[in-house]
Amino acid sequence: MRERLRRIAVLLGVFLKIGAFTFGGGYAMIPLIEREVVEKKKWITSDDMLDIIAIAESTPGPIAINSATFVGYKTCGVFGAMAATLGVVLPSFVIISVIAAILTQFQDLEAVRFAFNGIRAGVLALILKALWSMYKKCPKSPVAYILMAGSFIAAAFTPVDVIYIIIACAVIGLVTSLWMARREQT
Amino acid sequence: MIFWELFYTFFLIGLFTFGGGYAMLPLIQERVVQNGWMTSEQITNFIAVSESTPGPFAINIATYVGTETGGILGAVCATLGVVLPSFLVILLVAQFYEKFKNSRIVAGCMTGLRPVVVGLIGSAVLGMVSDVFLPASLGGGTLFEQLTAMVGTVAFYASVIIFLLMLWLVFKKKAHPILVIALSAALGIAGGYLDKYLI
Numbered sequence: 001m002r003e004r005l006r007r008i009a010v011l012l013g014v015f016l017k018i019g020a021f022t023f024g025g026g027y028a029m030i031p032l033i034e035r036e037v038v039e040k041k042k043w044i045t046s047d048d049m050l051d052i053i054a055i056a057e058s059t060p061g062p063i064a065i066n067s068a069t070f071v072g073y074k075t076c077g078v079f080g081a082m083a084a085t086l087g088v089v090l091p092s093f094v095i096i097s098v099i100a101a102i103l104t105q106f107q108d109l110e111a112v113r114f115a116f117n118g119i120r121a122g123v124l125a126l127i128l129k130a131l132w133s134m135y136k137k138c139p140k141s142p143v144a145y146i147l148m149a150g151s152f153i154a155a156a157f158t159p160v161d162v163i164y165i166i167i168a169c170a171v172i173g174l175v176t177s178l179w180m181a182r183r184e185q186t
Numbered sequence: 187m188i189f190w191e192l193f194y195t196f197f198l199i200g201l202f203t204f205g206g207g208y209a210m211l212p213l214i215q216e217r218v219v220q221n222g223w224m225t226s227e228q229i230t231n232f233i234a235v236s237e238s239t240p241g242p243f244a245i246n247i248a249t250y251v252g253t254e255t256g257g258i259l260g261a262v263c264a265t266l267g268v269v270l271p272s273f274l275v276i277l278l279v280a281q282f283y284e285k286f287k288n289s290r291i292v293a294g295c296m297t298g299l300r301p302v303v304v305g306l307i308g309s310a311v312l313g314m315v316s317d318v319f320l321p322a323s324l325g326g327g328t329l330f331e332q333l334t335a336m337v338g339t340v341a342f343y344a345s346v347i348i349f350l351l352m353l354w355l356v357f358k359k360k361a362h363p364i365l366v367i368a369l370s371a372a373l374g375i376a377g378g379y380l381d382k383y384l385i
Contacts, residue, residue: 019240019241020241021240022240022241023237023238023239023240023363023364029242051283054287055276055279055283055286055287056276057204057205057296058204058292058293058295058296058299059204059272059275059276060200060201060202060203060204060271060272060275061200061201061203061244061268061269061271061272061273061275061276062203062210062242062243062244062245062268062272063205064241064242064245065242065244065269065273066272066275066276069272069273069276069277070276070279070280073276073280074280078277081276081277085269085273088241088242088245089241089245089265089269091241092239092240092241092242092246092249093245093249093261093265095239095240095241096235096241096245096246096249096250096253096261097249097253097258097261099235099239100249100250100253100254100261101253103235104254110378111375111378113378114374114375114377114378114379115371115372115374115375115378116231116234116371116374117341117344117345117374117377117378118344118345118348118370118371118372118373118374118375118377118378119231119234119367119370119371120227120230120231120314120317120318120345120370121318121345121348121352121370121374122234122348122349122352122366122367122369122370122371123230123231123234123237123314123367123370124230124311124314124315124318124349124352125349125352125353125355125356125357125366126233126237126352126356126363126366126367127208127211127233127307127310127311127314128311128356129356129357130208130307131208131304131307131308131311132357134205134208134209134303134304134307135304137300138300138301138304139297139300139301141297143297143301144300144301145301147298147301147302147305148301148302148304148305148308149305150305151301151302151304151305151306151309152304152305152306152308152309153305154305155212155305155306155309156308156309161216162202162213162216162306163198163202163213165302165305165306166202166204166299166302169298169299169301169302170295170298170299170302171295171298172298173295173296173297173298173299173301174291174294174295174297174298175294176294176297176298177290177293177297178290178294181290
């Protein structure tokens, strides 16, 4: 019992540190998690870590939360999961709450407005880069290209709810991949 | 009630985001702008803030939108909302994760979800293009009117130059996002005052 409590406390501490010191979110966090819980604490094997990344990618929600919850659960059950998730969320929460107040105060200043005019152009470049790496990770099949184009057009030019587009593409992906698997068998 | 709205909206955002990070951008743009909580320009600005502060984008934006619309309690509701789907799904998956890992159904859904994320971020980018090159300060009018009003202003050329420069830095020089943002800010300020005092 004592050992468990101690572990939960350590888990919270480790993820507070990870939450406070990773810039760029999700994927940037993985090497830090690996170093802390695989190499230093040896709570998890590096094979498990690979599984965790794969699962974090194929479940809903941000990678950071998914992997924190999973690592916490594997080390210390539900309370471990809570501690790790709280740890990874808390630093962002505190920092952004403070920044939100500052931002509202200064956003009408002329220099700040000019700065953000420039920043938006830079952000556009950053998002294009994110888009490019997502594209590279994508399967390159005719179905994938059709879904890409279809979801782009539906989201950009029609009033269809984004959530329906996501559900429809998941179903189409499922049906076509099962169909292709069956065709290969026969 | 605003707190329930925040929780519910960010719960949906958390539930339908696959692949993390900017995959949630289209949903955020749609829901948050629709609810009138924030303009899309403000969201684009906030991406820069999130890149320059620690923590995942999802948590940062939930906390920010929550604080702006419902104070500290709003921030708690939005953040809890965006975290909860991940948390619950992972607890569930952890029970039978060997099965989940090898599931053809999960793999099948992912073959559809990876491309949809690309398409949706693509549409978010399209929305951002107008935030960058046609800022809201221009006022209304048709796209053509806005474009003709914009071309010829210093701000427009400043945006184009900054964008191209940053594109080169990001893709060719693999520059760190914080450097990109700091440089863009500096150039934005320089461009703004140049416009105001010299031209």
